[in-house]
């Protein structure tokens with residue numbers, strides 16, 4: 001049973017979940033949720049899946065972040081998007097901003113740390129999958145006097 | 146220069162708190178070495194051969210006098226009284242305690258500075274022309290766009306875990322003083338017929354083991370699309386750049402493997418979706434950023450000829466010719482304060498020197514300072530009537546050397562004295578060359594000459610683009626030096642080029658002799674007034690090879 005962070009209506013919480021049965025991209029026929037690897041191509045088709053998980057081979061591998069952004073912003077995917085594998089508490093805020101809403105807690109790591117590091121910053125310069133606007137479109141920063 | 150608002154300040158303060166918490170977790174044993182490594186690198190902290198090294202971000206080299214005084218204080222309180230100006234316009238401290246780094250970052254934050262993304266596989270500090278906003282040959286001031294990119298690339302949700310480090314340089318002048326051809330992305334800003342800014346994107350340049358000149362990927366990209374175009378490039382790189390071999394992970398390898406045509410196609414496909422999206426830069430934001438870079442209140446003045454002073458003070462005359470650069474405003478000049486003094490590692494400055502430069506900037510230059518990629522200080526706006534006083538003060542503080550652009554103004558990496566990756570030492574080589582060539586008239590006669598030294602193939606000293614490049618190599622366990630000729634970083638209106646290797650390498654004590662032989666080939670072959678590079682391009686490498694290896698057999 002994986003320990004996960006799940007995004008609820010208003011807050012994130014730590015839950016113990018049932019194992020999900022996934023099909024790999026090669027086998028995927030739409031009948032099960034899809035498990036993607038970092039080197040695979042997301043598409044309009046993929047976005048019809050009833051759940052997508054992306055495997056992190058290492059927490060320093062940022063490819064899944066781009067896949068998540070594409071699924072959310074290009075292909076209109078609104079279902080569950082799960083980060084699996086070698087996640088880490090210190091990448092949680094990136095995962096959140098790129099549109100993941102389920103984050104597996106990696107083996108031997110502390111779920112409460114993950115939860116505490118959901119959003120260490122209140123100010124973000126760029127837009128993201130969950131907040132498309134750039135800082136300069138969101139807030140008025142005035143002109144230097 | 147750019148000044149923080151509450152938004153910037155909130156972010157940097159929260160980042161310090163975050164890093165403090167990460168350091169505490171590491172010290173408590175909760176983060177393994179390789180996990181903490183990734184976090185500390187993104188906050189500027191390397192662990193080096195002798196001690197940790199903290200690289201502080203100086204955005205596109207710009208500093209206020211208040212900030213420079215803080216750097217002096219940090220050098221005094223946390224370091225051994227000096228700092229090191231880097232070839233990417235930053236400053237490094239070599240002896241901070243790991244546990245004290247959060248305190249240093251807090252001190253930096255108090256003057257609106259940080260060390261974010263100065264190392265690690267992420268987008269690094271943006272660099273530019275050290276005379277930006279002052280140069281006579283500038284079409285467009287690049288700094289508002291550097292700041293735009295700085296903000297956009299800071300803690301980017303998608304692009305902080307790239308295959309490898311990523312360096313962006315921007316220039317807005319005719320002469321490229323930012324070496325944009327050898328960066329992951331080099332941006333040339335020009336003025337579109339409409340009057341607004343537009344950008345050429347050169348992608349995949351770089352030095353290191355595989356030196357490459359960047360390919361022109363995007364041309365005349367209008368200013369409102371500069372972030373979406375960047376995003377397109379970054380996404381293609383983040384997804385397809387190699388991650389299996391760190392020596393093949395830079396974007397230059399991807400561009401080469403795909404070919405520039407296909408790479409451009411991928412980028413344009415991606416950009417097509419992004420182009421009119423939320424990355425579009427608003428006119429208000431450009432106006433806001435530009436408002437931070439308006440000219441200081443220049444006084445009406447005439448250019449001075451200094452005829453009498455030149456006659457009385459030949460050294461001052463030489464300094465004027467070498468270290469004083471033409472300003473867009475009549476009666477003003479940009480001044481290079483050289484750190485290249487024989488016996489001192491290039492780029493090293495003491496806390497006292499930093500305090501002095503801060504004071505001169507207030508007295509003579511509107512409180513603004515720039516760090517150049519040649520590892521010198523620049524005061525961008527000095528009234529010509531103050532030049533003599535500034536020169537005297539600089540001489541009294543070891544910053545008055547009249548050698549900018551000359552043989553002794555070398556770029557040099559820390560090398561084997563400090564760096565665990567080195568094949569050979571580089572600082573003693575620089576010093577031996579400075580000692581050999583100490584005749585000011587000879588140096589002046591040689592004219593512009595870039596000598597660049599790296600202690601290994603990582604090329605921190607940019608040896609490939611030195612007119613003369615020196616590279617430390619390991620030969621059966623002892624330190625040898627490979628010498629190349631004819632490289633160029635792209636300044637002075639010349640095309641950037643990579644140097645050609647002369648031949649077999651040399652022992653350290655032979656290096657000054659070899660340099661002398663190379664210079665003899667130049668002086669014997671040059672036409673009157675012809676530069677080293679022009680002579681090299683005319684006669685080719687063979688005469689150099691022949692003379693250098695003539696008696697070797």
Ligand code: HEM
Nearest residue numbers: 230231232233351352353354558559563564566603604605
């Ligand atoms: C002291 C220890 C240092 C270490 C261990 C180190 C390590 C490295 C490594 C491994 C690379 C190659 C990266 C690659 O090709 O992907 C590199 C490149 C570079 N380093 Fe350093 N460096 C050090 C100090 C410095 C200093 C002091 C400077 C500035 C004076 C510097 C400036 C650069 C630059 C500009 C490059 C980029 C070359 C390129 O375009 O590929 N480094 N460094």
Ligand code: SF4
Nearest residue numbers: 558564567600601605
């Ligand atoms: S070039 Fe090599 S020796 Fe010099 S600082 Fe870089 S990694 Fe170290």
